[in-house]
Structure formats: C-alpha cells, structure tokens
Amino acid sequence: MPSGLTSDSIDIAVIGSGPHALTVITHILEKRKHLRDRIRVFDPSGRWMSQWQRQFAAYEIPHLRSPAVHHPDPHPFALRGFAERRFEEFHVPYDLPGTELFQDFCGEVIRRWGLDDHVVQGNVTEIRPVKRDSATRFDSALELGFEPGRRVTARRVIYAGGGASPNIPDWVAQAQGDYPTDALKHASQIRLAQEGVKTGDRVLIIGSGLTSGHLAIGAVSRGATVMMMARRSYYEKQFDAEPGWLGPKYLKDFWAEPSWEVRATQVKEARNGGSLTPAVLTKLRKLKAEHRVTFHEHCQIRSIVWQDDQWTVQCESGDVMQCDRIWVATGSQLNIQQHPLFASVLEHYPIEVVQGFPVLDEQLRWKGCPLYLMGGFAGLQVGPTARNLSGARMASERITAGLIHQH
Numbered sequence: 001m002p003s004g005l006t007s008d009s010i011d012i013a014v015i016g017s018g019p020h021a022l023t024v025i026t027h028i029l030e031k032r033k034h035l036r037d038r039i040r041v042f043d044p045s046g047r048w049m050s051q052w053q054r055q056f057a058a059y060e061i062p063h064l065r066s067p068a069v070h071h072p073d074p075h076p077f078a079l080r081g082f083a084e085r086r087f088e089e090f091h092v093p094y095d096l097p098g099t100e101l102f103q104d105f106c107g108e109v110i111r112r113w114g115l116d117d118h119v120v121q122g123n124v125t126e127i128r129p130v131k132r133d134s135a136t137r138f139d140s141a142l143e144l145g146f147e148p149g150r151r152v153t154a155r156r157v158i159y160a161g162g163g164a165s166p167n168i169p170d171w172v173a174q175a176q177g178d179y180p181t182d183a184l185k186h187a188s189q190i191r192l193a194q195e196g197v198k199t200g201d202r203v204l205i206i207g208s209g210l211t212s213g214h215l216a217i218g219a220v221s222r223g224a225t226v227m228m229m230a231r232r233s234y235y236e237k238q239f240d241a242e243p244g245w246l247g248p249k250y251l252k253d254f255w256a257e258p259s260w261e262v263r264a265t266q267v268k269e270a271r272n273g274g275s276l277t278p279a280v281l282t283k284l285r286k287l288k289a290e291h292r293v294t295f296h297e298h299c300q301i302r303s304i305v306w307q308d309d310q311w312t313v314q315c316e317s318g319d320v321m322q323c324d325r326i327w328v329a330t331g332s333q334l335n336i337q338q339h340p341l342f343a344s345v346l347e348h349y350p351i352e353v354v355q356g357f358p359v360l361d362e363q364l365r366w367k368g369c370p371l372y373l374m375g376g377f378a379g380l381q382v383g384p385t386a387r388n389l390s391g392a393r394m395a396s397e398r399i400t401a402g403l404i405h406q407h
C-alpha cells in the first residue's frame with residue numbers, strides 16, 4: 001500500500017478505480033512522478049477496473065466502441081505499441097480494440113506506472129469539507145466517510161466514480177402480479193451467461209442504445225426470440241458522439257459559449273439518447289430477417305401484468321404483447337443535486353447547477369474546495385464525450401494542471 005501521508009490523512013484521494021481514475025493518475029504521474037506514493041484510490045471492489053470488466057463480461061461485448069487511441073495511458077499510441085503481435089484483435093472499422101486486448105493493456109498500464117497496490121477497498125459514503133483544523137495538517141481538506149464509521153482526511157479529492165443512476169421507467173415500479181425476479185430486470189443487473197435464457201424464451205428489451213443491441217444478440221444466441229422496443233427509432237451511429245467533439249472542430253464554439261444552459265443542452269443533444277453501431281444494427285436486421293428479432297419503434301409501455309407465467313404488456317398505442325422476460329436498457333441519468341455523496345459539499349460550497357451538471361472551473365475543480373470531478377459531471381467543460389475514455393483524457397489534462405498549480 002502506498003504510504004499516503006499518515007493512515008488517516010492523505011494527499012490525493014481518488015474515488016473510483018475505473019478507467020477514468022487510472023487515466024487521471026497516469027497523467028498526474030507523467031508530470032509529477034514523486035506523487036505516486038501520495039495517491040490513494042478507493043473503490044468497493046478493492047481492485048482496478050472491476051466495473052468495466054463486469055460490464056463487458058455481462059453483455060459479452062467483443063470489442064470497444066472507441067478507437068485504439070483512447071485508453072488510460074497518456075501516450076496515445078501506447079496501446080498500438082503494446083499490441084505489436086496482436087493486430088488481429090483490432091476490429092474494423094476504425095481499429096476498435098478487442099475487449100481482452102484492452103483489458104490486458106490496462107493491466108500493463110497499472111504495472112508500468114507502479115499502481116498495483118494503490119486501490120484500497122472502500123465505498124465512500126460522504127465527502128465533508130473541513131476548514132483549517134488543528135487535527136489535520138491541511139489548510140483546507142475533505143473528509144471522506146466510509147461505512148462503518150471509518151474516516152480519512154484528504155488534502156485533495158478526485159471524483160472518478162461515474163455517478164450516473166439508472167433510468168427506470170415508471171411502469172417498472174407499477175408492475176402487477178407476483179413475478180419471479182428474473183422476469184423483470186434492469187440492464188445493470190443482467191449477466192447474460194447467468195440468466196438461464198433458453199430456447200423459445202420470448203425476451204422484450206426496452207431501449208435503443210448499444211446495450212439493448214448486445215443483450216438482444218446474447219439472448220438470440222441462446223435460442224430466444226427478442227422483441228426490441230423503443231419510444232424512438234433505432235438508429236446507427238459509430239460513436240457515442242460525433243468525432244468533432246474530440247477536438248476544436250466543435251469544442252472551440254462549445255468553449256466560447258458563455259451560457260451554461262446552452263452548453264448543457266448541447267451535451268445532451270450531441271449524445272442524443274442511445275444509438276446502435278452500424279455493425280450491431282446490421283446484425284440485428286439479419287436476425288430480423290430470420291424472424292428471431294422484431295422491432296417495435298415509437299412504442300411506449302403503459303402497463304405490465306404477470307399472469308399465467310408470462311407478461312402481458314399493454315402499450316400506449318393500444319397494442320398488447322406477451323413475453324417471458326423484460327429487460328430494461330433505458331440508459332442512465334446524471335444529477336449532482338440528487339447524488340447523496342455531494343450533499344454536504346453542495347451545502348458548504350453551493351455552486352451553480354445546470355440541468356444536473358455542476359459548474360466547475362476550467363481545471364474541473366469545485367469552487368471553494370479541493371474537489372475535482374471527472375466523468376459525466378465534467379460535461380459543461382469537457383463536452384459530450386466527458387463520460388468516455390476520450391473525455392477521461394481531456395479531464396485528466398485539466399485536473400493535472402489544476403493539481404500541479406495547487407501543489
């Protein structure tokens with residue numbers, strides 16, 4: 001374990017051990033190597049990248065959606081270099097890294113930057129500002145609370161915990177009947193290999209994003225027939241957001257935009273809900289031609305009733321359908337005001353919040369306290385790709401600049 005400062009007071013605490021956390025730490029170490037032993041990472045799993053690996057395994061995702069230059073190392077071509085003898089693991093088009101290749105590479109990044117033992121098991125339940133206090137050696141600091149009752153004081157904190165909560169439609173809570181738990185699930189609870197899907201099962205999948213596509217392909221491969229339902233049309237898009245959002249093409253105007261409201265709207269519009277990649281949509285159309293998948297577009301559920309060992313689904317249009325399982329893949333939402341972790345910071349250091357996004361400074365720092373945010377919460381500065389690997393790099397450059405300046 002890195003020494004930190006003392007066991008209960010550390011210099012840099014990072015909340016979360018996913019790709020964003022790894023990216024920001026490599027960027028900091030690239031500029032200030034000596035900080036390595038002053039950084040501590042907290043995650044309930046106690047290990048790196050657990051959530052990422054869980055999701056890719058759960059949905060049996062063969063490769064990333066983003067090209068090979070996007071990864072947690074500061075050097076854009078590091079993944080290509082690592083893959084010297086594994087070029088067949090890049091997928092067309094745009095050299096999308098295979099899941100295993102990417103995970104092996106992240107393992108190499110962790111080893112090369114000496115971060116194997118940096119993750120401490122712990123779920124942060126509270127972030128509380130502490131002003132100048134004789135008990136700490138810091139002018140201002142943040143106290144992190146863990147269950148049961150453990151506390152750690154950090155001179156600065158980087159939040160890399162994702163922070164989105166699942167979008168769950170109202171009809172889910174109003175489901176009628178005494179249904180078995182595996183008959184109605186949110187995507188975040190699904191592990192394809194463990195669902196027990198069998199030949200002839202009828203699975204209704206709600207949502208138009210890539211996750212719904214992966215789930216449909218996984219269910220069909222186990223012999224199920226799938227009904228895909230969305231309140232909009234299914235449409236194809238190679239990436240989550242246009243590549244113009246990775247550089248000055250779109251970001252120049254975005255950064256020049258003085259209204260946070262306009263920026264927030266641009267972030268949401270650029271992501272435009274969920275989309276399928278052309279490869280996945282092509283596969284689903286093929287399955288449709290084989291009568292294994294049907295598409296139900298512009299369709300919304302009014303109610304679901306479990307009766308006679310099956311769901312009866314009533315749609316707003318008046319259509320009625322029957323199925324054995326319903327999987328809800330309706331994405332997630334971000335709202336800093338509704339995230340319990342930030343309640344105390346918001347109370348002590350109120351900042352403007354626009355459409356759920358906090359207004360941070362250019363280095364992604366919370367005004368008045370040593371808290372930096374990355375991921376979706378950095379959307380007003382980083383733009384629509386803030387949640388993605390590319391956004392992690394952009395956020396890391398800003399946070400590193402802020403930390404070094406503050407040091």
Ligand SMILES: Cc1cc2nc3c(=O)[nH]c(=O)nc-3n(C[C@H](O)[C@H](O)[C@H](O)COP(=O)(O)OP(=O)(O)OC[C@H]3O[C@@H](n4cnc5c(N)ncnc54)[C@H](O)[C@@H]3O)c2cc1C
Pocket residue numbers: 015016017018019020021042043044045049050051052055056059061063064065066070122123124125160161162163211341375387388389390
């Ligand atoms: C299925 C899927 C595939 C994706 N594919 C791509 C892709 O190919 N390319 C791309 O650019 N983006 C992709 N994304 C989007 C994005 O890059 C990922 O969601 C990525 O995992 C985000 O990284 P992260 O570090 O912010 O979050 P996560 O990987 O979710 O890691 C956050 C970690 O923080 C921990 N945490 C949260 N709260 C706390 C707390 N209070 N205390 C301690 N720890 C906490 C969590 O347990 C978790 O381990 C994908 C997303 C999904 C869901």
